[in-house]
Amino acid sequence: MLAAVAARTSQDDPLSGLEMRRVDRPDAAALPPHWSVVDVRAASLNHHDLWSLRGVGLPDEALPMVLGCDAAGVTADGREVVVHAVVGATGHGVGPGERRSLLSERYPGTLAEQVAVPTWNLVPKPAELSFEEAACLPTAWLTAYRMLFTSARLAPGDRVLVQGAGGGVASAAVQLGAAAGLEVAVTSRDAGKRERALTMGAAVAVEPGARLPFRADAVLETVGAATWSHSVRSVRPGGTIVVAGATSGDPAPMELTRIFFTEISVLGATMGDKEDLEALLRMLVRTGVRPTVDTSVPLERAPDGFARLASGEQVGKVVVTVG
Known part of the structure; x- marks a missing residue:
């Protein structure tokens, strides 16, 4: 499957380490218990991705790494979900001894056609939100x-x-x-x-x-x-x-x-917990507020989205769509 990957890191030229590659799809049969595979419909970019390409929080031994923290998509049984990107904070899916991390630090991230996450990390996507809007949130x-x-x-x-x-x-x-x-x-x-x-x-x-x-x-x-x-x-x-x-x-x-x-x-403050995400979704449904999308690009053009984010000229979120 196609994915945006940190192949190398560079403090001075972080985008030089970004590559679009074919990587293996998650093997549902080989995943730990209580994990799920999500078909990604949209993902959004964050400064965390740029910091990863600089090597901050992403050591050389973890490379290559699929980038991306945020996603909305569909599970194998047809549920539309939003992915909560924090893994290990609660022990769900990984056990109580694993320290907290974000997707794309220890586990492959969301800038791909599919992503595997602990099932506990999946929050139902309200029908009122599009996949692109929901992908801006986590x-x-x-x-x-x-x-x-x-x-x-x-x-x-x-x-x-x-x-x-x-x-x-x-x-x-x-x-x-x-x-x-x-x-x-x-x-x-x-x-x-x-x-x-x-x-x-x-x-x-x-x-x-x-x-x-x-x-x-x-x-x-x-x-x-x-x-x-x-x-x-x-x-x-x-x-x-x-x-x-x-x-x-x-x-x-x-x-x-x-x-x-x-x-x-x-x-x-660093992101929020799953309960915060659920409350945020309810607030958006109730108020009609929707994320401001500055730029939307298909997955194969993810480097263009990264360049937009790195420019600092965006107002709102840069979104990558899949499929």
Whole structure:
């Protein structure tokens, strides 16, 4: 079957290690107990895939590796499902001793015609969502949901700053936050992305570092060094900064004096659990909110999707379709 594979890793030129290859299909008879094979209908790209191609979390001994965390598809018995990408956190399908990993780290990922996962990781896909929409959810949208509602515990009327409009997590946070009645502010260097964020429900869109018209109850931080100081200065005393990434590197200094003096909480978030994903799906069905798809390409053109993601020009998700 056709798959997008990390054949090599390179810090300086990550896309040079991406290859489209023919790989073996999962052998259902040889899988561990309580695993299932899913015929992938759509998958989406994440910065995790680019980091893997740089060798972060993907050692040479694991190569070649099928990339991809997110997918929606159909099981052998005809069920339409969304794949929860975290394996090992609960012990389902792998036993309690295996540490947590994401698909494409220890087990082949979703950018292929089929993927094998623990059956417990499969969540029914609502009929109201297309495969392309559902494939956007398990990493970026799930992370945004967890940051907003599980980590920051925001409620209608609260104010939140989302750093770096345009990325998958940021665009999801804008849409989810607006649907939940939050007052959402976003930042972006790109005027077009700021305007797009306003159309997605943001109340305020400013350049990075600009003063906000309010102090935020929480800040969602996925950029890191380039925006950290602004995040610390934009959150209210006693507020929360939730960190789920650092695409511009670790901040230095951390401004610890301001953090402890104003009693700011700093929390980490990595995706979410299966229950969060199920709640996210219910929220989308109920509200009518749908993921913003920036680009959709067939599997054989997955390298074009990776190039779009690496450019940083996308607003929303890059989706790969199969079949």
